[in-house]
Amino acid sequence: MTLPCRIALAASLVFATLIPVPAQSPGGVKAFTGARVIDGTDRTPIDNATIVVRGGKIVAVGPGASVTVPAGAERIALTGKHVIPGLVNAHGHVGNTVGMEQGKYSADNVLRDLRTYAAYGVTTVYSLGDDQEAGFKARDTQNVPTLDRSRLYVAGPVLAPKTPDEARKQVGEVAAMKADIVKIRVDDNLGSTPKMAPEIYKAVIDEAHKKNMRVAVHLFYLEDAKAVLDAGADFIAHSVRDAEVDDAVIGMLKRRDVCYCPTLMREVSTFVYESTPAWFSDPLFLKHADAKTLEQLKEPARQTAMKNSRSAQRYKAGLEVANRNLKKLSDAGIKIAMGTDTGPPARFQGYFELMELEMMAKAGLTPKQVLASATRDAARCQKLNDVGTLEANKWADFVVLDADPLANISNTRKISAVYIAGNKAAQ
C-alpha cells in the first residue's frame, strides 16, 4: 500500500468510529437478492436466495422468504443469475512476471495479478513460492471490509537446501517470516537436474512439523509421491505424471487426508504454444492478456522450437497420465484441490483457472465435483476457514454467473460480476 493510500485508510477508519457507517459504503449492510445460490456445501442450490452481508462478511444466506433484510440495507438484485463461491486457486504464483520475463517481483505486480485473478472469479490465490515482502504485506492487510482484489496466501521462497542442517535453518527462516506453508521441489526436471535427496526433504518436513507448518511438494514421479508421503508431506502440488497411481499411493493419501492438486493447465502451457491456441481469439482471454506476450507466443520460430522440444512432448504425454490419475483419485475419494500453477510467463492468471475447470470435467469429474474442488475443497486443503463456501461468518466472496455451472462447467466463463468482501471487483 502506498503512503497516501495508508493515510486515506487511516482517515477513513477514524471517520468510521465517529459516524454510523452508511449502507452504501464498503462494509455497510448489503442484500443480494433473487439469485439461485450454490453455496459450496452439500446443500441443494437455493432458488430466489437472499445473501445479507455486513462488514464484508456473510450474515445470512437462504431462501428469500426466510431471510430478513435489515432496514437501510443496500439492495442488489440478482434475479435470474447463478451465484457460486469465489474460486480458490490452491497453487498459483504472483508478482514475478512481466510479459515473458520472470524475476520482476514488485508490489505493483502483486496487486496487478490479484486484480486479474479477481476479474475471472478467482477470489483466493494460494501462492506456492517465490513470494517476497510485498506479497506478505498484501496478505497481512486483506482482512478488511473494503477489499476488492483476490486474497493471497504465501509460501515465501521455494526451499532448496543442500544439507539437512541447512534444511532446518531455512524452515526456521520461512517460519519467522510467517509464511503460510513450506514449499519444496522433489523433481529432476525430466532427468536434467539433480533431485532433492530423501535426507534433505525428511529434514524439511520434520522441522516444518515441529514448527506447526505444512509442507507442499512439487513432484512428477509416482515413486517420489510415495516417498514424500511416507516422510509426512502435507500437500501434493502437482499431478503424478509418469505412471498410473496405484492402491498404495491412494492409501497413503487417504490415511492422512492429504490433498492432491492436479495443475493440468501447467502441463498444457508446456506444449500448447507449438501453434497458436484457439483461445488467443477469445475476448474473455484478450481482456486481460498482455498484447506483447501474445505476439511473442505467436512467433513462428518460438512455436517451431516448442514443437521440436523433447520436454514439451514428454509433458504433453504426461498430461494424459495426469488426466487419468485425477479421475482415479477422485473416484477413490481423495480430496482434489483445484490449482493451476499460473503466474510464470505464458501461464495466464484467471483465464487458466477457468480452463482448468473444463480440463477437470474432461478428465471425467462432474461439474459438481469440479466446483467443489475449486471452492470448498481447495479452501479446506489449504486450511482456509473463512472462504470457499457461502455461509454465515465467511467472507462474502462470490461470483455471479449468467448461466448454471452445474449444467455445464463452461458456464463459469459467463461472469456477470465478482464480489470480494461484498465489493464489486473490476472486470
Ligand SMILES: [Zn+2]
Ligand atoms: Zn508452482
